Amino acid sequence: EAGVVQSPRYKIIEKKQPVAFWCNPISGHNTLYWYRQNLGQGPELLIRYENEEAVDDSQLPKDRFSAERLKGVDSTLKIQPAELGDSAVYLCASSLTSGVVHEQYFGPGTRLTVT
Amino acid sequence: ILNVEQSPQSLHVQEGDSTNFTCSFPSSNFYALHWYRWETAKSPEALFVMTLNGDEKKKGRISATLNTKEGYSYLYIKGSQPEDSATYLCAFNSNYQLIWGAGTKLIIKP
Numbered sequence: 001e002a003g004v005v006q007s008p009r010y011k012i013i014e015k016k017q018p019v020a021f022w023c024n025p026i027s028g029h030n031t032l033y034w035y036r037q038n039l040g041q042g043p044e045l046l047i048r049y050e051n052e053e054a055v056d057d058s059q060l061p062k063d064r065f066s067a068e069r070l071k072g073v074d075s076t077l078k079i080q081p082a083e084l085g086d087s088a089v090y091l092c093a094s095s096l097t098s099g100v101v102h103e104q105y106f107g108p109g110t111r112l113t114v115t
Numbered sequence: 116i117l118n119v120e121q122s123p124q125s126l127h128v129q130e131g132d133s134t135n136f137t138c139s140f141p142s143s144n145f146y147a148l149h150w151y152r153w154e155t156a157k158s159p160e161a162l163f164v165m166t167l168n169g170d171e172k173k174k175g176r177i178s179a180t181l182n183t184k185e186g187y188s189y190l191y192i193k194g195s196q197p198e199d200s201a202t203y204l205c206a207f208n209s210n211y212q213l214i215w216g217a218g219t220k221l222i223i224k225p
Contacts, residue, residue, distance in 0.1 A: 042119065101166060102208075103149070106160075107158055
């Protein structure tokens with residue numbers, strides 16, 4: 001079974017430039033998560049999707065971040081414009097169930113460096 | 116604000132030695148406690164999902180215990196090997212969300 005796929009793995013951009021990350025979850029997983037992990041901290045949830053609906057985007061900085069999950073499968077996370085503080089690892093995860101207790105499966109992440 | 120603390124932040128262990136580290140979490144609104152291992156340049160990998168107070172889980176040389184009343188979990192590694200070098204993350208499963216600790220970075224010295 002293929003795991004969660006993310007691309008690109010690494011991205012270096014200058015501040016004020018746009019950037020986009022792509023995620024393909026495990027087949028059949030209806031729930032998809034985007035996390036941001038800053039150095040020395042745990043992952044922080046940005047947005048959670050149930051199929052194509054964003055059910056929790058309370059931590060997504062909506063002035064510059066946007067996400068979509070058309071057709072309830074692949075998802076894209078965009079930052080426009082990027083700031084220096086956006087340098088982090090962006091993780092995508094998916095889970096089979098939307099139940100309270102659920103195991104999440106992660107992709108390898110995209111390491112973003114904003115210069 | 117829900118807070119999950121892991122200690123120590125990093126740990127150097129001699130190959131062959133055993134080690135353990137701690138995850139502290141809120142003792143209310145508990146649904147589950149997750150342990151993940153994250154090796155450099157790879158995806159975080161689930162180790163254990165623990166739901167019951169007193170739970171003990173084991174996978175090879177790695178085991179974990181859970182105390183939900185006092186809000187802590189221990190992860191043990193017996194006879195550390197170089198391939199155990201990774202960051203170990205715990206996550207407190209509250210209602211529909213995971214609150215993550217910052218991780219313990221384990222480095223095994225040959």
